[in-house]
Amino acid sequence: DAKTTQPTSMDCAEGRAANLPCNHSTISGNEYVYWYRQIHSQGPQYIIHGLKNNETNEMASLIITEDRKSSTLILPHATLRDTAVYYCIVRLPGSSNTGKLIFGQGTTLQVKP
Amino acid sequence: DAGITQSPRHKVTETGTPVTLRCHQTENHRYMYWYRQDPGHGLRLIHYSYGVKDTDKGEVSDGYSVSRSKTEDFLLTLESATSSQTSVYFCASTAGQGRLGATEAFFGQGTRLTVV
Numbered sequence: 001d002a003k004t005t006q007p008t009s010m011d012c013a014e015g016r017a018a019n020l021p022c023n024h025s026t027i028s029g030n031e032y033v034y035w036y037r038q039i040h041s042q043g044p045q046y047i048i049h050g051l052k053n054n055e056t057n058e059m060a061s062l063i064i065t066e067d068r069k070s071s072t073l074i075l076p077h078a079t080l081r082d083t084a085v086y087y088c089i090v091r092l093p094g095s096s097n098t099g100k101l102i103f104g105q106g107t108t109l110q111v112k113p
Numbered sequence: 114d115a116g117i118t119q120s121p122r123h124k125v126t127e128t129g130t131p132v133t134l135r136c137h138q139t140e141n142h143r144y145m146y147w148y149r150q151d152p153g154h155g156l157r158l159i160h161y162s163y164g165v166k167d168t169d170k171g172e173v174s175d176g177y178s179v180s181r182s183k184t185e186d187f188l189l190t191l192e193s194a195t196s197s198q199t200s201v202y203f204c205a206s207t208a209g210q211g212r213l214g215a216t217e218a219f220f221g222q223g224t225r226l227t228v229v
Contacts, residue, residue: 043203043220044156087155101146101205101218103156
């Protein structure tokens with residue numbers, strides 16, 4: 001599985017958009033980009049995933065560059081409850097025994113009033 | 114949320130004793146994972162399973178073994194617990210190859226293990 005690089009921490013003002021970057025320069029053609037977050041010491045929570053097209057759901061948007069070497073998770077209107085560690089992961093779809101899910105260090109997002 | 118539960122949620126054990134943690138999912142997911150999380154570290158993969166009786170090592174597998182005799186259960190065993198294995202353990206499951214080609218993983222709430 002490709003490795004990812006994320007900034008260690010970021011701040012965002014409440015109500016503003018939070019843009020979390022992720023580099024995955026060694027991603028292969030059929031690896032998906034996933035985003036999860038972990039609030040306090042709870043189990044990680046799925047946010048969104050994509051292959052090469054931009055994706056949006058009720059939680060966030062995922063922007064993947066054309067060369068797929070990086071992506072950005074966008075929380076359009078960050079709230080205090082969005083304060084968490086955000087993990088970017090790349091992973092094969094899991095049709096074989098290569099479906100490992102490897103987490104990096106993640107980005108600690110602090111949303112401030 | 115997917116039905117994935119861990120047991121026990123908290124455990125204190127003595128050094129040198131064997132310990133088994135259980136992860137149970139009701140979603141018929143193919144893939145299951147065990148992670149540990151320590152202060153200053155993210156989630157580190159211990160072992161994972163890609164089917165019944167099919168398991169493989171993760172990043173930090175030394176001192177741990179796993180078994181998967183049924184789709185719904187994935188057991189993590191600390192063969193002889195050490196203080197360095199004091200941690201919070203998370204399990205996860207995912208269907209893997211879904212209708213859309215990729216599916217998300219669902220996580221349990223964690224087991225806090227203390228080895229004294």
